[in-house]
Amino acid sequence: MTSRVILISAAHSAALREARFDDGAAVDAAGLRLARAAAGTVPGAGRVWVSPSVRCRGTADALGLGQAVDAPELAGLDVGRWRGATLEEVSAAEPEAVARWLGDPDAAPHGGESVRAFCDRIAHHLDTAAPSTGRTVAVVEPEVVRAMVVRVLGAPEASFWRVDVPPLTATEFSGRSGRWNVRAGRPLTPSTGADGSGG
Template sequence: MTSRVIFISAAISEALREARFDDGCPVDAAGVRLARAAAGAVPVAERLWVSPTVRCRETAGALGLESALDVAELAGLDVGHWRGATLAEVSAKEPEAVARWLADPGSAPHEGESVRAFCDRVAGWLDTASHLSGRTVAVVEPEVVRALVVRVLGAPEAAFWRVDVPPLTATEFSGRAGRWNVRAGRPLGEPA
């Protein structure tokens, strides 16, 4: 049985433009407009899921996926007390903590989730999805896609910071028996 999971990265928001750790900020007007324009490009799927953030839910709605179900395991990286701050603000206040966080995937100086724990969480979810036949579409935060690419390719966790995931792109994982292939970063609206 082959399983296909297409992850669509959420549309742009003010927080993303400002390199701000997610603070519940909604999709901005440009993001809504682009998502609505791409709505017809979302493949038909047996299951529609969404990361439980405002931005992902609004993106799913603009894409016409109002019936998508929240999946807690697909939530973005928990950055603890850094939530709502920009990377520049945190770097100015806690430079050693930021340096440690960026260098050590097991570190969580923000008292949230380490990159390693985050990669484990979303990879564990993908393992359960491997038992589902057909196609699943999930609208998620970009870091969810980054973590999955790292794990599926067997890259070191430090590679998490080296994977760019633009808004409103589709990354497809297809496979069976725990072996996944990746088709990365196709902008919605381009032929599959």
């Protein structure tokens, strides 16, 4: 049997709109409104997980997924001391460090997690924790989706920054541990479920 994992990217927050590294901000009013409108579009699942961030939990609740279990292993990329700053601010203060971080998947000048280590963590969790059958839904930070797409496609980690993940989209991975296929992000709208069907 096939296992299906649907990763839903969190709704908009002020941090996302400002290109700010997660500062613990909640989903903003517009994001909350869109998430509530999309409630009921997420298919049923045997397991429902949520990244341990305020905006992911807020998104899950607004989507009617209040039963979602915290999954610390699906936390967003740890950017160390850059947390709470905008990319523009960090680029102005540490241009060489930012260039190294964006160009080298093994670099972690912020003292946090490298892109390669992050991709390893996300892929390992989903390969080992997602059961061999059934459906799992997880509300996550957009970079979690990027990491999984990179690994499923066997792409180099340098391509991590080239994967766009809009808020409130669902990306489905199907298959078995170590061998997944991907259906790229679909918007969660009242007329389209995460599996692409109406209703």
